[in-house]
Amino acid sequence: MKLSSSAKKQESVFGHKAVPYLFIAPFIIFFIIVYLYPFFQTILMSFQRIDGPNHITWIGTSNYTKLFKDRNFSQSLMTTFRYAIWDVIILTTVPLIVACILNSGYVKFSAFFKSVFFIPALTSTIVAGIVFRLAFGTLDTSIANRVLALFGKPPRDWLMHADSANFVLILLTLWRWMGVNIVYYISGLQAIPPELYEAAQIDGANALQKFFYVSLPGVKPVLIYVITITVLGGFAMFTESVALFTQKYAGGIGRTIVGYMYQVGFYKSNLGMASAVGIVLLIIVLTVNLIQLIAMGFFRKEN
């Protein structure tokens, strides 16, 4: 983290040495209580069998070995990875394209559309789940199957097959979060100095070239941010699958890692094993995000 020269100057200008610590004190206290202590507690619990606060047994790595023997867990890993990969691809590209179109000046009432796309993020997913469930129903008369019929395709049980269920989940996620990412991207696009586009125009760049050589590098910081939160959201997804599958994971379809953790921890009251699931999830999310940040050159820029 580099400091501006004026900030350096302030250090000498501003009074007491303890002052900055007073400003960040709330975070330090918060961090210890809400993150650090529970984090170590989760690690400890993942090596325990817990039958109540006074019945704790140390069982070594048994929670982990059991976890990887459980078919439901490996299935939930598969489900989560499949979802997260598509989530990152779709949830970063589609809103970026829409944001570019909205920002291009060709769209009338673009402010209105921006607000409209944002509204789903403000609502509870549960009712949306009912709508999507009905739209992608089993019956020939469901909307999705009628669309298939238009193309001469036979109807299908959308939510009963892993791939199509994943498609519906992605669609629900896109519906819900597209507007938020659009707003992020637009804020990034608007921060690009117009001179850059003008220069590109003079150099004879077409729309596509402008997108790749001006817009894309310009929104890169936002892109990194969006990818980071999408990776987190993708791997920790729970609400969308609850809305769609109401915790009925027939054939394991729709059961994500967090869904599995919730079932093990609360439904079967196996807190130790649920903690082990949490640790595995944390390792996955951190690994994927670190790889992503390195690939995007985030740290190069920082140093």
Added chain:
Amino acid sequence: MGNKTKKRILTFLATALMVILAIFTLAPFYFMFLSSLKPGTEMLRNGLSFTFDPAVSSFKNYEALNTYRDGIYWDWYKSSLILMVIQTLAGLILGSMVGYGLAMYDFKGKNIVITVVLLLMMVPFEILLLPLYQMLIRAKMINSYFGVVLPYLVPPFMIFFFRQYCLSLPKEMMEAAYMDGCSDFGIFFRIMVPNMIPAYGAMTILSCMNCWNNLLWPLIVLSNDRKFTIPIGMATTITPYGNAYDVLMPGAVMAVVPIVIIYLFAQKTFIAGLTSGAVKG
């Protein structure tokens, strides 16, 4: 002339595409609203129907919200509002303070703190649920509003955002104020806070949004059904043995109202705030 026609065609195509997307976005709300006017069995009878049928539609379901379990829905509403206000205020005040501290001062350990904040934005909060819950039990804070807001008091994403925002503000004003004999906290509250209004606008929306629809954690903490929030209360109308659609649908419509109002009011500052904030990361 060719250019003008081209532009017109492009405008038409781009706008048409947005209209289609907007229809896709709004259709579920339209359905939700229509269903809230009909008896629950109508929805089951006709599935996903987008036709308005005046013969079976009325605002009776909305009146039922007042009588359903002695008007418990409005208790949930009150709970949700209280929690939203506490959580958002705490997040804004503490988040901006910490973010400001990290942006404006140089001190030992600063880089470590910033790295920790960034790292926390990548930690799935879900994995901390169980120990946090046990902690609340020991502290006897189960079923308290404080227990619900505790993990959101100083949200890392707000710290990050406010820090970015502060970095973009001119330092000269602060220096001038300092020369005039203003204390550090005086500068923060009197000079910086007014200058960060767009950032507050943006974070107000994100915070209200997160809080209003938060399901998992409040569900775990609250145990008195009069203290439930709307999402948890609504979850009790969804049982393994059939849902109370007559309450669910109008309840969901009413639940959208305050958050959309907040959004519409703060929308301008929201986008402006995001533009000058997170982007420069």
Added chain:
Amino acid sequence: MKKMLVVLLAALMLVLSVTAYADDEPIHLTLWTFQELHLSLYREMLDKWNADPANPKLDIDMQVMDYEDMHNKLTIALQTGEGAPDITEIEISMYANYLKGDIQLAALNEYVEPIEDHLVMSRLNNYARDGKYYGIDHHIGATVMFYNTEILEEAGINYKDIKTWDDFHEAGKTVLEKTGKPMTTWESSDCWSIYPIVSQHGGDWLTWDNEVVMDSDVVIDTLAFMKSMLEDGTAIPAPGGFHHAEEYWGWMNAGGCATVSMPFWYLNRFTDYMPDLAGKMKVVPLPTWADGKGHKSSQMGGTGVSVVATSPNADVAKAFIAFATLTFDGNVNTWKLLGFDPILMDVYGAPEMMEPNKFFDYYGDEIFDEMATVLDDIPDTAITDMYPTATDIVKSQMAYDLCYSDKSAEEIAKECADQLRSMID
């Protein structure tokens, strides 16, 4: 600090209020449930209780919570001894969790034993350990067949002629041929199709010693039968995956299919969610197995009403739940208000049970005519601590594979049984 004070004060007041109530002050009890429907029974019975001057006055705070959440909170409250209610309902598949180690629930033998011969005891055994009864159910949950007579008549079939499952399958072929509609649906994401029929056939998932019998011959035979109906189209997977899906209700309501087998408590799903079938549906005991194996019905689902042993008012709480769930009056109201099949056999055939209500309007007057004949032949189910795991496997694996995979009945049963065995150690 202030917070702590408030908590302390509140605790103090609570202690005072329960120990030192004056004679005219009602005793305050808390009741937890995840099923709002049940409250109407408690309210009715509470009024009756308080109307009798011989009873101490009661004031019950009835709390409705989300299903998973309520059980989770109860577990924690019992473990820590903090914040438990006086009376709680516990869903049958969760019940075993509360019968581990030091049991925190109060035994109800003093109320159950005197009338043992009058109760369907297989129901109470679900909530018992070592001869002590800890919970009372609202219903038997006898599995029944719901027939859509309109569709059957169109195919020229009288539902009364269907005696065995083979008859049922044959009738299904006729229905499919004449009307193009399936005879029945099997759930692909829940257990209410497979489990009741397996249990009726004499099978189960576990023994009381946690031995896995999920791949016994009886289970395989039952699955093979169900699969054969799927293969010739007389059965299809339930639209929406299970018999509580919005899609299923809409489709069934429009006459999508001729029958459905579900526990008795499904009666109010038809009245509430499928209003257009009023007057067309009949409730009849399940067909039986031609091989002579099995039972007349099976008991499925349910909720045990229990008293927390450490409650300072445990005695009066026990007396009240016995009053609400074991008396003649309580059982009649269970039928009238909830539409359940009561566990007290005395009420079947009693005139009080025949008073008009929405269920008679919907299904006709003969609901109980044949029901009474199956009460003496309802098997137990082994509700052990592995029962939640077993049902989870049935819901998420067995039902799905039955409906959507090419695996044979034997493969399905073996795979699920192995999965269950690997979870027991």
